[in-house]
Amino acid sequence: MAQPMMKTMPESQPQPMAMVESDWLARTVLTLAADGPDAFMIACLLGSDQAADLCRNLIELRAPNQAGTDSHHDAARTRLDERFLKGTARWGRQTSPEDLTRFHKISNSWRRRLTPLLAMDTDQVRTIMTGGGRFWVLTPSDPCWPGQVDDLARRSDWAPPLCLWGQGNPETLICCDRPLAVVGSRTCDEYGRSTAHQIARKAAGEGHLVVSGGAMGTDAAAHWGALAAGGGRTVAVFAGGLLHMGPKRNSRLFENIEADSGALISELPPGTIPEARRFLLRNRIIAALASDIVVAQARHRSGALNTANWGVELGRRVLAAPGRIDQPENTGCNRLIHEGKAELLLSASDIRDICHPAHGPVHPGKSVRQEASASVNTAESRGNQTNRENARRAPTVGSNHPAQTINGGQPDPTALEQSRTDRDRPSTHSQNKEKSSTQPSNSGTDNECKKAEDECLTKEEATVLAAIRACQRRNGPPMTGQLRAELADQGHEFSVRHLMQLLGSLEIRGLINMQDGCVVAEHPKNQACQRQRSKSTIQPSAPADSSVLGGTK
Structure with a gap:
């Protein structure tokens, strides 16, 4: 009596699992039954017209622990065996009696795993299989x-x-x-x-x-x-x-x-x-x-x-x-x-021999916002790049220990200051005295430069730059993931895309440099003050070439 009632149920009401018709839902149920990749299940699917047919056939089997036999179960078993034999032949493999015996044992385990679902309707199973709609x-x-x-x-x-x-x-x-x-x-x-x-x-x-x-x-x-x-x-x-x-x-x-x-x-x-x-x-x-x-x-x-x-x-x-x-x-x-x-593997940076030709953006970190600001800051960025190249070529202070460098060549100011305190070299000692006599003015210059730098940044850019400097002082230049973790610890949640936009904007200004996956903050004294001097030497009506010239002085 139950089966006719099921057929007359309105379509708006949930259907029992025995009447599953959706291909994707049937495949999720079969995956649950197989409990992982199963070549026997693939063979049965190859021998079926649709996944829903195989799913209904499997449900029609009597549960392995259910007593008694009936013609309905025997017919379902015969159809399932036919699916297996047909699918195996389509897969190009011959079956033996031992294979069929093993298939009966495995298919019984499939049916056993489906038992909890038979008390549910299709909507309930759909909710389980999609995590309440979270997953596709x-x-x-x-x-x-x-x-x-x-x-x-x-x-x-x-x-x-x-x-x-x-x-x-x-x-x-x-x-x-x-x-x-x-x-x-x-x-x-x-x-x-x-x-x-x-x-x-x-x-x-x-x-x-x-x-x-x-x-x-x-x-x-x-x-x-x-x-x-x-x-x-x-x-x-x-x-x-x-x-x-x-x-x-x-x-x-x-x-x-x-x-x-x-x-x-x-x-x-x-x-x-x-x-x-x-x-x-x-x-x-x-x-x-x-x-x-x-x-x-x-x-x-x-x-x-x-x-x-x-x-x-x-x-x-x-x-x-x-x-x-x-x-x-x-x-x-x-x-x-x-x-x-x-x-x-010959190189980690040159992937021309590994991947096919590029089919994405040439500058993956550049967003529309960055492209718009790039034309405005082209002259300034070229000047800052020239300054960085000159700084890399500048000789370091003499010391028994080489100065630690960041950004692939620019000396870390902390390391330079430490090298100047080497008392084994008279010239270094005199430099240290000279440095101590002018320290108040240098400190004031740093503060003025940093203040001028922060005034031209948005609040988000200033937050990101401060986080980069904090990471760099503790453990060296951070990777992007470490930077996001640092920002999250400070209560600032940025998506990866938005963070890359901010980093691109800071890089265009010459405040940071991206190298080998790390974000390196340029020292404010070396960067912000140079930009400030560059801007002060440019007349309001000067062309772009003048800003480049002023930035390299």
């Missing part, structure tokens, strides 16, 4: 489906995802024809982090999509590098459901990826716990999404080696960064190169 679901028929993951169906013992859950911008998955995966160990050193960050930033800056696993260490450095490109897109692939994105220490990174038009994806339902076995299965998705895979640094048993092996099996190009043979952090990469599974 892609199927192979969707225009944003990344077709390269279908390569996982090349062999009959592999299984491509039935669908993909995601958060963020789904178009990111198809924004690049040949994405770049950057992977490595969680316990990498500074060499590994720097390599991953530089490659990802360079690739994202040229419009390429950067794919990684969202983990600590190399993965995080790669994601932050792509975000530092300003408008660069990156995708993080998780081993569990999106309700269990981790590690928690990277939660701010995940927020930034989503805010900057990136994507956070998984092949598993939102509530799936990321067990250890799922991380190796996740790696095949990373390898399949990418056209080229860079292993920035890997230990002997790193999971990144599993990603590289998947890449080799899928015909992807794999590159590995070589490292010192006496450091365990480099053992995995060196072994990949030695065994011929990976090419040797």
